[in-house]
Amino acid sequence: MAIPLLHTMHFHAAYTSLLFAELLCDTPRTNDKTVAVVEFGMSLLADDFDAVVASRRAVRAFLPAPVSRKLINEVIDIARLAPSNSNTQPWSVHVVTAEPKRALSAVLAAAHTDPAADPLVHLPDDLAQKFRERQEHFGALFYGLHQVDKCDNDARVRVSGLNFEFFGAPVGLIFTIDSNLKKYSWLDYGLFLQTLMLAARSRGLSTCPQVSFARFQALIRDFLHLDNGQEIVCGMSLGYADETAPVNSLRMPRETSQAFTHFMGFEQ
């Protein structure tokens, strides 16, 4: 039997093209051999998939190495396969690099340091304790890595301002949504974003999703020539991680799945 002799990567390429054939050309997977290939491929893919998911993290220092438009397109092309409520596909992506990225960063950096600018309220004031603890733990680790005292407001503004420089990444993404859509479409958006980040990771790229950009709705809309019906969901830095940067040593912990998963009706 030839299947086990196939090199893993070739196998995955064959598997992927089968999926694409089905998706794009409407070619049904009918014969038994093809089905066996697909099932065998599934178990191999699980290991690779898990490795990609586990290796993704929010990266906050990048190498200046550019990312080609072709590669960015490839990543977005995979992300667009994310599911959405009634297939509404509520995403819009704006990609900036070079001069436009510098110009956007400059506009936002100025706004960020303006003491009159409203802060972004992205979590409720009455945040439940377990969420507050996790948020504070993140803040302590993140600002600790930058050696910023939690009471030093100027230093915090300087460090949080790195968001608007896309943490030195060569590519910045801004994601927008029709503001008329409801929370279910925002759920779709999350699926799209994670798919995009994993597609990037599987190609050696790193990302940082950034809600910080949502603070400057009108400025970003103006910059991108969008109408008022568009809402900024978040931004994202995209590029190759600088693995030597201390800030990229951050590994945020997770709860065990037992802590938040509730089974019913199983024998054990």
Ligand SMILES: Cc1cc2nc3c(=O)[nH]c(=O)nc-3n(C[C@H](O)[C@H](O)[C@H](O)COP(=O)(O)O)c2cc1C
């Ligand atoms: C929707 C969303 C918005 C985020 N916004 C920011 C942000 O504005 N700035 C930032 O540095 N990190 C941001 N993050 C990254 C989170 O802090 C990070 O995902 C979390 O601490 C878990 O760490 P990990 O992604 O490295 O596993 C955001 C993440 C998500 C999912």
